[in-house]
Amino acid sequence: MPRYRIQYSKRGPASYISHLDLVRTLERAFRRAGLPIAYSEGFNPHPRFSFAAPLPVGVEGLAEVLDVEMQDSVNHQDLAERLNGALPPGLAVLEVTDVSDNTLAPMAEFNAAGYIVHLDEDDLPGPLPSRAVQDFLTEEQIEVTRKGKDGREKIRDIRPGILKLDVLSQVSGLTMQLELKTGSIMNVRPEDVVEAFFRHAGMVVDKADLQTIRTGLF
Amino acid sequence: MEKQLEKIIRRVQKPGRYSGGEWNTVCKDWQNTYVKMAFAFPDVYEVGMSHLGLQILYGIVNGREDALLERVFAPWPDMEQQMRNTGLPLFSLESRRPLRDFDIIGFTLQYELSFSNILNMLDLAGIPLRSADRTGGDYPLIVAGGPCAFNPEPMAEFIDVFAIGEGEELLNDLLDAYLASRRSSEVRQDLLIRLAGIDGIYVPALYRVEYNNLGKINIVTPVCEGVPAQVQKRLVADVDAAFFPTRMVVPAIEAVHDRAMLEVQRGCTRGCRFCQAGIIYRPVREKEPEILLRHAGELLGSTGWGEISLTSLSTSDYSRVIPLVGELIRRYGSLGVNVSLPSLRVDAFSVDLAKEVQKVRRSSLTFAPEAGTQRLRDVINKGVTEDNLMAAVDAAFSAGWHSIKLYFMIGLPTETDEDLHGIANLARKVLDRGRKLVRSKGRLKVTVSVSSFVPKSHTAFQWEPQNSIAELKRKQALLRELLRGRGLVFKWHDPEGSFLEAVLSRGDRRLAGAIEAAWRNGARFDGWSEFFDISKWLMAFTSTGIDPDWYAYHRYHYDDTLPWDHISTGVSKKFLMREHLCSLEGATTPDCRSGRCQGCGLCTSLEVKRYLAGGETVASLSNTVQ
Incomplete structure (x- = not known):
């Protein structure tokens, strides 16, 4: 058919x-x-x-x-x-x-996706350090914990799943662009990446404040 | 508000409950519509969106040029928390406007255990709870209808206007009167008096209730002219001509009943003596198959649902059910549309029907004998015999079902332990039949589910006390012992919820303070076992000086004025008394479909006749399959 x-x-x-x-x-x-x-x-x-x-x-x-x-x-x-x-x-x-x-x-077929993530000014914990993006991306390992289906917390390294991370704008909040692995082999969630990014910069964000758009699949 | 909503909606479970935008929703021009009404369902979205009445009234009001109707459901506790934290008021799904901005808010009273949610919704909307506190400001008119409006008294202090009976015509009359009142710039009190003049409208503030020294009601009287001493229910005389919604809103997240609903008839004439629906929806009025087929076609086309359910109180009683089911399958089966039958009788005929519509025997079949012995089934006028049940389960097992559910009630009037043994005996007999007929014995399962009897207003058992919580627990424990064994599963409900249901369903105006106190103690979603907490209610009864036991456990006398006597279903109190006396003697009353009039008085008092589309009767046995 x-x-x-x-x-x-x-x-x-x-x-x-x-x-x-x-x-x-x-x-x-x-x-x-x-x-x-x-x-x-x-x-x-x-x-x-x-x-x-x-x-x-x-x-x-x-x-x-x-x-x-x-x-x-x-x-x-x-x-x-x-x-x-x-x-x-x-x-x-x-x-x-x-x-x-x-x-x-x-x-x-599609194993990567592009995202735009926006945080309102009120939800930003503070200004980003100047080299925040470079510093974050030079890490060889970025570990995040997430609860698995069995309820147990799992630690995994998401660094290999981050293909691209950029700050697009810091006018009226923060807007970032991400390209992450997705699909059955490796799947990285944008909110996990943004949370880890802020943690790396010494700050905490509430995942629920993120406004996320998936722009496309590659 | 929009921004705030977007922020909190990302923080709750199932944001689809609050996002709106479903297929077939109607968003009208707010500025240019004269009357703005909200339909408020005091339970969660998935429950409310399964309700046919919502779809009917949505279509009727939005079909008018001068009115709009938008929906709102009870926010789940996580959403309530977010709303209270951020100060976001309760809003409608269509235009996302605060409820406070509407002219009329209509609540549906489907079950007593949703009363605390009504108070919570009013509070979240920033509207004073009590009708008396709303006379000053420009607050919306609070209307309530549905089955629990037949004893409106416990909610009388909170609701401005009750709509008694079927809403199709009544709601139009109400909107017309509202518009006329506004054109004449009437004050709230004049509006209420105007509305009280409409057949089927009950304005509780316009009645004075006097009590005697025993604490019972002495008399209920209207306080001014033009207000009827007794309010007659409204009903639709010609169900074929009545509006039926063929552009139903299709829920965005899966509803409890997520399918097209085709109402084949209204009313049920079997006359089970515990059943309130059987009285308040009388007489039986069947729809013509041609009309139903036309509606089915439009409904499936406009919604895309892959399942159509033939709804009514007892669908296998519909005299044209076989040709209707056959034609629906012929027309839509090849398009992948399934037909489902939510309520069928206990007999082989019904199993044949179920076989017809369900090609794969996936789910279990449910039968409701309601009582365990013939004596008690005669007391409640459940015209079903053990032979009927055995014929039904034989047919079901032979047709490939291996799981049977049996519904019973405990705590029925005159019940003894012998009747409970009867329940266990029936279940074992059904299991024995299964052992003979079911091939894969390991999958054979008989589930016995018992609920506790709640005396309801307007029924033959309205005078009867409920069993105490302790007695119901003892009976449940006995059944649990009797139903041990391989292949048997026993299920029961906590009797505390049934106790509260009895208090509220037989209650009067004096309960208002207790209902409000229970809500202040945190009572919400009382129909949900994960939230229901009887202690919140018991504290509320104590703090307001109400003895709930009196409401649930005292026996009313025939000459007592009942709290709901000024609301009429059209069925005479004499008939209910006669039925009550018959029940105590174990004398049964035949179905009025058989052509023998039960003498309930309805057809003469309301000038409406029962109507059977098929002309002839199909079978004279009662009961339900699910």
Whole structure:
């Protein structure tokens, strides 16, 4: 059955839709649009969606990727328009392309993502030291702790997952640009990086204050 | 406000509960709409979004040019904490405006244990809790409807206007009167008197309650002219012509019942003597299959839901259920749409229906015999026999189900330990059938779930006391002993919640202080076992001089004035007395579908007739499957 790659954005109220709920939301949107998607076989059929690394709840995505298998071929423009007419506010299709049979699934193909992280002035613990970025990036190891699924705290080194870190602006708050590994091999969360960055500079930020946008997947 | 909200929403679980923006929401022009109403559901988003009444009223009000309706749900405790810390007032999901800016706030009273949430929502909105304290400022009018409005008295001090009965027509009348009142620049008191003149509207402040020296109610009288001595419930005479929402709001995060709801009928005529819904939604009114199919098509098309549920109090009683289910499957099955049946009777017919709609026997089937012996089932008029149950479970096991749930009530009037042994015996018989019929014996499971009887207003058991908490606990312990063994699972609810439910459901106006004190003690989400704390309520009763035991445990006499006597369901009190007397003799009353009138008095008093779409009756057995 024909597969299509859909580039979409997930912003505003839609950024609060969890990944599981997004699957339901999209399935319903395809139904409303009268675009029959293919389902898995078995007792509990699932829509044949294949996503890149899920967006955390509250993070906006400007160019997310979804592969979908349809029951019938459909014109790209038609698919985009009809789906856009059936998506709730904040979700929008940007582009539709073909996916050939030998294309990797998005989860395997995209292993890095770009982020913009903003902190309001009121939420900044203080001015950044002048060489904060260089100092942080010269570290060979950056350890963060995170609770695993079993509830135990795990320490791991995220330095190899940080591909790029820049301060874009310090006018009215702080805006940073990050490029981090994502996907099944190594997945680094932007909030962990920003928290570690501030800790390295001797400061503490509240992760919940970060306004994060995923700008794209590579 | 927007910025503040964005900040706190990142700090709570499930921010989708507060973000709005769901498919099919209606955002109207605030400035150019005359009446702004908020529908307030006093429970969490996922529960409220499962409620059909919300979708109906949302469609009706937003369908008017001069009015808008926006939604608000009870914030989960983590959100409440954030709101209180930052001073963010309770806001609507559509326009994110403070509730204080609306003209009318309508609460739905679905269960007594949500009362503390209503007070909490008013407080979070910055609105005085008591109606008497709202007369001065330009506060929104606080309206409440739903089943618990049939005994509105415990909430009478907090609510300005109760809407009694079905809301489809009543809400339009209320909005029209509100507009007319505003055009005439009436003060709040004149508005209330105007509203009290509408059929089905009860304005508690316009009634005086007098008590006798025994502490019981002597008489309830209107304080001025034009206010009816008794308020008759409203109902929709023609359910086919009534508004039905086919553009339902599709929740953004998974709701408890996240599916299209197609209401096939209203009312239930079986006459179970403990059941309040069976009285307040009388008479039974079935919808025509053609109308239902049209609504189903529109509903599925506009929402994209992959499941459609045929809702009603007892869907297998709907006389055209077989052709309807068949046609729905024929039209939408190939599109991946499942049909679900939330409430079915205990019989083989219902299992056949369940078989029809559920191709894979994933979940368990639930039957509700309610009582363990035939004697007690006759007392409660649950027209189901052991043979019915065995036929149903045989059919279920043969069809591939291996898990059966049985619902019972304990503490029913006249119950003895023999009836509890009866519950255990029934469960074991069901298990024995399973051993014969189920192939994978290891997966065979019979779950017995017991709830505690709560006497409800407007039922044949309204005069009856509830069992004490200690007695209910003893009965639960006995059942736990009797239901030990492989393949049996026993589930029960804490009796403290049922006790509070009884106090509130049979209570009167004097409870207001205690309800407010309980809320001040921190009572929230009392229907949720993780939050419910009876000690907050017991402290509140003590500090306000209320004896809750009296409300739950005293037996009302037939000649007592009941706190809800001035609210009429259309069913005569004489009928309820007769039913109560019959129950004590174990005499049953047949379903009025059978054509034999029970004489409840409703059809004559409300000039509405029961309506059966199929003409003929299907079967004369009662009960529910889930």
